[in-house]
Amino acid sequence: MKIGIPGGLLFHKYEPFIRTFFNEMELDVEYSVKSSKEILDLGIRNCVDEACLPMKLFHGHTAKLQKTCDYTVIPRIMKCEFGESICPKFQGLPELVSGGTGRSNQIFTEPIYMNDQRKLKKALKKSSRLIGVSDKKMEKAFSSAMENQRNTSFGLNENNYRHKIFLAGHPYNIYDSFANMNLLQKLHNLDVGVITEESVSRYEKMEALSGLIKRPYWLFFINNFAPAMALIKKKEINGIIYISSFCCGTDSIIIEMIKNRLGSFPLLVLKIDEQTGEAGYNTRLEAFREVLK
Ligand code: SF4
Structure with missing residues (x-):
């Protein structure tokens, strides 16, 4: 079998x-x-x-x-x-x-x-x-x-680049280089390093959620909203890129909640589906690098 x-x-x-x-x-x-x-x-x-x-x-x-x-x-x-x-x-x-x-x-x-x-x-x-x-x-x-x-550790925390962003999204979008059109390589070419949610401790995540009226019960909410808030507070990042699946119900709420807290802090939302064109995607990344500068 x-x-x-x-x-x-x-x-x-x-x-x-x-x-x-x-x-x-x-x-x-x-x-x-x-x-x-x-x-x-x-x-x-x-x-x-x-x-x-x-x-x-x-x-x-x-x-x-x-x-x-x-x-x-x-x-x-x-x-x-x-x-x-x-x-x-x-x-x-x-x-x-x-x-x-x-x-x-x-x-x-x-x-x-x-x-x-x-x-x-x-x-x-x-x-x-x-x-x-x-x-x-x-x-x-x-x-x-x-x-x-x-015993296996997960996550990225890259410090050898000029800029550092929190790469938010679902793990299957972050770690599938076909789905995200080689996003990590593209960011490195633009001198941008990333940190992912796995590098933020559970304690820091819970602390970042403590100001909310109600504790969220969605895993993806906790793993995206909370690290974003914690990393901004620690001044560890210059911006956030959220890689999101087109028509994802949970993302539509998480992204709004993050935006709501950010003010002028740089955020780029990249929506992906099978139609996403690479040229427009690259242009948006390059433009975001200018914002980070
Ligand atoms: S709808 Fe959103 S959370 Fe559900 S599988 Fe798709 S991307 Fe993941």
Whole structure:
């Protein structure tokens, strides 16, 4: 049996866990990690038109793997590490993908609560049993995967450039160089370094949220709004670039909330979808560098 693992959406964030878990269970696994024009075209053909670019890319990775694999792993993430909520599309991902691709040969679709290790283990055990992995082997793989995930550090904090900005957005837009049209390289060429939300501690994020009437419950809100406020307060950045997916519901609120607090502090919002042209994108980055100067 061959199992396909699509590399889109939160794969990057949980990659150490995923790779260790499947390796240790000694399964025959194929990954599709690097996005490309071919993946995007497949995604457009196999996904509803209204979906955001990251969803289309995820569908593209899955459709590619469906050609060679017996099953694809389509996680249903309900909550993230600290119990925060995530975009509802993640919770309905197995149904979205089977509706889009017309195939439902999926595994590991049990609801996943990253904030509850007991529940997480139970869900993964249930799915592992379905493909004939013993509980003993699964438990050993789970422990190693958790350890590897805990010991891996994420995020960017670049200080060797003339300017420094907070690069906000979802991890699948920040770390997928195809989706963001090589944004990091383009910024470096303009002498702009970046810091990402992973480099801001949980404590600093919570402190930055303390002035709000109500504590937000969206993970993406906390990971974008709070670091922006914390980094401005620490005078660590000269500007903010928010890379956002066209038609993303959560972004539409987060960006307004950030704008509302910024006054004249430089902010550039880059909306991306499958139609985004590179020439206009480059011009906006160059113009923003002038603003930073
Ligand atoms: S949070 Fe936004 S970009 Fe991410 S999957 Fe949901 S709609 Fe798409």
